[in-house]
Amino acid sequence: MPFSVCIVGGGLVGALEAIYMAKRGWDVHVYESRGDPRSEVVTEGRSINLAMSHRAITAMEKVGVSEEVMRWVVPMKGRMIHSLDGSTASQPYSIRGECINSVERKRLNEFLLAEAEKHPNVKVYFQHRLSEANLDSGHLVFEGPDKRTVDVNADLIVGADGVYSLVRSNVMKRVRMDFQQTYIDHGYVELHMEPSSDGNWQMDPNHLHIWPKHSYMMIALPNPDKTFTLTLFMPWDNFENLKTEEQVLDFFKREFPDVVPKVGAEQLVKTFFRNPKGSLVHIKCKPYNYKHRAVFIGDAAHAMVPFYGQGMNCGFEDCRVLHEILDKHFGIDSSGKPPSPDELANALSEYSKIRYPDVTTIVDLAMYNYGEMRHLVTDWRYFIRKKVEGWLHLLVPRTVIPLYSMVSFSSIPYSEVMQRWQNQTAWLERTAEVAILGTAVTALTVTLRILNTKVAVSKLLSLQ
Amino acid sequence: MPFSVCIVGGGLVGALEAIYMAKRGWDVHVYESRGDPRSEVVTEGRSINLAMSHRAITAMEKVGVSEEVMRWVVPMKGRMIHSLDGSTASQPYSIRGECINSVERKRLNEFLLAEAEKHPNVKVYFQHRLSEANLDSGHLVFEGPDKRTVDVNADLIVGADGVYSLVRSNVMKRVRMDFQQTYIDHGYVELHMEPSSDGNWQMDPNHLHIWPKHSYMMIALPNPDKTFTLTLFMPWDNFENLKTEEQVLDFFKREFPDVVPKVGAEQLVKTFFRNPKGSLVHIKCKPYNYKHRAVFIGDAAHAMVPFYGQGMNCGFEDCRVLHEILDKHFGIDSSGKPPSPDELANALSEYSKIRYPDVTTIVDLAMYNYGEMRHLVTDWRYFIRKKVEGWLHLLVPRTVIPLYSMVSFSSIPYSEVMQRWQNQTAWLERTAEVAILGTAVTALTVTLRILNTKVAVSKLLSLQ
Numbered sequence: 001m002p003f004s005v006c007i008v009g010g011g012l013v014g015a016l017e018a019i020y021m022a023k024r025g026w027d028v029h030v031y032e033s034r035g036d037p038r039s040e041v042v043t044e045g046r047s048i049n050l051a052m053s054h055r056a057i058t059a060m061e062k063v064g065v066s067e068e069v070m071r072w073v074v075p076m077k078g079r080m081i082h083s084l085d086g087s088t089a090s091q092p093y094s095i096r097g098e099c100i101n102s103v104e105r106k107r108l109n110e111f112l113l114a115e116a117e118k119h120p121n122v123k124v125y126f127q128h129r130l131s132e133a134n135l136d137s138g139h140l141v142f143e144g145p146d147k148r149t150v151d152v153n154a155d156l157i158v159g160a161d162g163v164y165s166l167v168r169s170n171v172m173k174r175v176r177m178d179f180q181q182t183y184i185d186h187g188y189v190e191l192h193m194e195p196s197s198d199g200n201w202q203m204d205p206n207h208l209h210i211w212p213k214h215s216y217m218m219i220a221l222p223n224p225d226k227t228f229t230l231t232l233f234m235p236w237d238n239f240e241n242l243k244t245e246e247q248v249l250d251f252f253k254r255e256f257p258d259v260v261p262k263v264g265a266e267q268l269v270k271t272f273f274r275n276p277k278g279s280l281v282h283i284k285c286k287p288y289n290y291k292h293r294a295v296f297i298g299d300a301a302h303a304m305v306p307f308y309g310q311g312m313n314c315g316f317e318d319c320r321v322l323h324e325i326l327d328k329h330f331g332i333d334s335s336g337k338p339p340s341p342d343e344l345a346n347a348l349s350e351y352s353k354i355r356y357p358d359v360t361t362i363v364d365l366a367m368y369n370y371g372e373m374r375h376l377v378t379d380w381r382y383f384i385r386k387k388v389e390g391w392l393h394l395l396v397p398r399t400v401i402p403l404y405s406m407v408s409f410s411s412i413p414y415s416e417v418m419q420r421w422q423n424q425t426a427w428l429e430r431t432a433e434v435a436i437l438g439t440a441v442t443a444l445t446v447t448l449r450i451l452n453t454k455v456a457v458s459k460l461l462s463l464q
Numbered sequence: 465m466p467f468s469v470c471i472v473g474g475g476l477v478g479a480l481e482a483i484y485m486a487k488r489g490w491d492v493h494v495y496e497s498r499g500d501p502r503s504e505v506v507t508e509g510r511s512i513n514l515a516m517s518h519r520a521i522t523a524m525e526k527v528g529v530s531e532e533v534m535r536w537v538v539p540m541k542g543r544m545i546h547s548l549d550g551s552t553a554s555q556p557y558s559i560r561g562e563c564i565n566s567v568e569r570k571r572l573n574e575f576l577l578a579e580a581e582k583h584p585n586v587k588v589y590f591q592h593r594l595s596e597a598n599l600d601s602g603h604l605v606f607e608g609p610d611k612r613t614v615d616v617n618a619d620l621i622v623g624a625d626g627v628y629s630l631v632r633s634n635v636m637k638r639v640r641m642d643f644q645q646t647y648i649d650h651g652y653v654e655l656h657m658e659p660s661s662d663g664n665w666q667m668d669p670n671h672l673h674i675w676p677k678h679s680y681m682m683i684a685l686p687n688p689d690k691t692f693t694l695t696l697f698m699p700w701d702n703f704e705n706l707k708t709e710e711q712v713l714d715f716f717k718r719e720f721p722d723v724v725p726k727v728g729a730e731q732l733v734k735t736f737f738r739n740p741k742g743s744l745v746h747i748k749c750k751p752y753n754y755k756h757r758a759v760f761i762g763d764a765a766h767a768m769v770p771f772y773g774q775g776m777n778c779g780f781e782d783c784r785v786l787h788e789i790l791d792k793h794f795g796i797d798s799s800g801k802p803p804s805p806d807e808l809a810n811a812l813s814e815y816s817k818i819r820y821p822d823v824t825t826i827v828d829l830a831m832y833n834y835g836e837m838r839h840l841v842t843d844w845r846y847f848i849r850k851k852v853e854g855w856l857h858l859l860v861p862r863t864v865i866p867l868y869s870m871v872s873f874s875s876i877p878y879s880e881v882m883q884r885w886q887n888q889t890a891w892l893e894r895t896a897e898v899a900i901l902g903t904a905v906t907a908l909t910v911t912l913r914i915l916n917t918k919v920a921v922s923k924l925l926s927l928q
Contacts (some may be wrong), residue, residue, distance in 0.1 A: 148886075176743050183641070
């Protein structure tokens with residue numbers, strides 16, 4: 001019997017994980033509760049596009065699927081800050097020109113599923129929902145279409161079943177799991193901006209657009225079809241105050257006057273009410289595995305608020321890190337050789353241990369970045385600091401790397417990112433103090449010299 | 465149709481809540497998954513006795529059931545600290561002689577169930593486990609003995625179903641619930657000390673006995689039958705190092721030499737291996753209600769580590785606070801009049817809001833007290849501080865109340881306890897600084913005077 005892996009969830013992370021597992025030569029079965037995205041229409045209102053950066057690309061590269069994807073992304077080289085008067089200001093993400101990339105969730109998911117299915121040892125089943133799981137025996141029951149139940153016996157169960165993960169719930173029943181889920185008081189709604197009448201993007205497509213409003217914000221990401229997806233993030237209370245079409249239109253006209261004509265008043269009001277209002281939750285937990293039998297990755301392990309654009313990046317990185325650890329324990333072996341339960345348990349425990357500090361750090365940073373996006377980007381001190389950090393990064397590229405660059409344009413483990421950021425912030429602050437002190441001393445010295453000179457001159461004059 | 469309340473869980477809190485609900489004239493149905501404790505033998509190993517203090521007593525008083533209970537408790541007036549050399553030192557809980565009370569869980573549970581069943585409008589069903597819950601319609605399904613299912617329709621569902629509450633899980637599916645569960649790295653095991661050969665307690669029964677070991681500890685609570693229940697709390701790693709009977713015995717002989725002869729070497733080793741090892745978890749969440757339909761209380765809402773002896777006290781207080789809020793909204797009315805859904809939803813939301821800061825405070829304090837019990841009680845600074853606080857409490861009883869007294873001997877809301885404690889700690893520290901400074905100045909002045917006198921004297925002498 002070949003070693004069999006059952007992946008619960010065929011979303012982005014589940015599909016990529018299937019490719020990783022397939023390359024080990026193991027038998028891979030992916031069970032997804034929703035229908036095949038390739039035969040379904042896009043559902044508006046649920047993070048249509050995502051920001052893909054270094055970590056996701058690296059994870060895809062490792063299994064040779066990044067090239068194709070990079071052909072249909074829209075690179076965004078910076079933030080475009082929209083002011084109330086309609087003026088805009090570009091803030092590049094990187095002084096070296098590095099970009100993050102807007103990518104369509106549906107297209108990426110379809111592509112990764114197709115790539116997975118190219119492997120003869122991968123099978124994907126849609127509309128199959130996990131209904132029972134016995135993690136000790138590895139026996140799972142799925143409910144398929146027409147309520148038909150399917151029995152599955154797996155050597156290893158991978159939970160890639162998202163924020164409300166059933167695999168995680170099952171692990172939680174068996175281990176002493178630390179678990180924390182926190183909702184923020186803000187919700188979101190997605191809106192849509194069509195191309196202009198001449199068929200082009202209505203705003204600069206190579207930016208992530210932000211309308212910072214301190215206590216809330218709207219953002220927009222470009223799509224390859226020349227449309228933009230707008231997302232309004234706002235306290236639930238504010239949503240509740242927008243009950244009538246008139247209130248919504250007034251609100252947009254007052255707060256986003258440049259957006260209303262671009263979306264169209266009627267369209268805007270219609271989609272605002274039609275599209276679902278999403279809630280924002282973050283989840284931290286540990287461990288991520290149950291013995292040799294189960295491990296969960298992606299949102300199941302670390303749902304985060306979307307403000308650093310790292311949800312998918314971190315989920316894809318989970319796959320890379322997990323398989324690097326498996327490689328370390330079993331060697332890079334595509335023969336399908338089954339690992340011993342003990343070896344596998346050790347590897348999965350190591351994964352839980354190694355991944356926890358990184359994953360919790362990005363969950364926290366994602367929350368931190370909400371403040372930065374809706375508020376800090378309008379602060380001149382923040383702006384100066386960013387500039388100084390950027391220049392220093394050019395001067396001493398290994399010593400000072402801006403936080404955003406470490407998160408989005410490197411594979412430095414998130415926990416190390418945090419450590420370095422704290423160190424360089426302390427260093428920058430000390431340097432700034434020294435600089436200010438130095439400037440003050442110099443100014444004083446110069447003033448005194450001038451005064452002395454004056455005194456000397458007047459003495460000279462008086463001598464005359 | 466009378467207003468019907470379904471209480472899930474007939475443990476301590478569920479049974480008391482049934483009495484509270486019965487007094488409103490509502491129809492009360494209690495479903496408990498375990499068997500009737502009155503027809504079962506006591507199961508050793510799961511918190512046989514508990515420390516009952518002011519809050520639990522007050523909550524029972526409100527429904528007239530405290531008097532009987534107080535007859536069979538064993539009062540404990542302080543901690544008895546056991547040193548390695550076998551010497552003991554008593555640390556009273558209160559300078560006013562207030563006590564906490566050791567009470568048997570099983571007896572208390574049986575009594576409260578019997579009291580609840582005295583009300584004609586209360587029915588208790590044992591061996592009925594919640595299997596389905598539709599909180600919107602109020603329809604519940606229980607699985608009874610022989611896998612028979614029972615359908616229940618309730619106007620209000622009260623979850624008193626403990627740390628792994630199913631009512632809470634169901635509420636969590638419907639509201640944006642913040643939820644946090646954290647296991648500590650320590651586990652526990654219960655041991656048993658028989659009466660002496662002359663039929664008496666082998667240690668002072670009016671103390672809670674502690675063997676503080678800095679990184680772990682053992683405690684003992686007296687039972688009315690002249691036995692003691694000992695609980696060893698220890699890091700899991702330490703448990704894992706005790707694999708053989710010899711290792712266990714060596715460990716006890718080395719660390720608890722006074723305990724070994726009292727328990728008996730053979731008995732000690734046997735129970736150590738036979739009794740289950742319990743884990744310690746704390747849970748914080750909010751809200752505690754789902755609209756007008758469900759509310760959960762006790763461990764379901766706030767499991768805590770047992771180190772402040774407040775788990776049951778806080779759970780009973782939940783009942784008191786909940787019903788004070790219901791009284792406020794509907795008046796004190798025993799006619800069974802059904803409340804309107806809106807009114808009830810408002811009252812339950814208010815309960816969630818009011819109770820959250822108190823409950824999370826005691827969850828944190830319980831964790832803090834572990835450090836105090838296993839370590840601080842051996843610190844002379846801690847000891848002096850306690851003494852000073854005690855004296856000040858006698859002098860200015862309203863201004864300074866020791867933390868332990870506020871928690872255990874008052875009904876001051878826990879969050880206010882924390883606030884007052886922080887304020888009085890700051891005040892005590894300032895006062896101590898002033899006192900030390902004052903003493904230093906006085907000492908200096910006196911020294912200088914003496915020196916002056918000496919100088920004057922020597923001058924006088926030299927004049928002669």
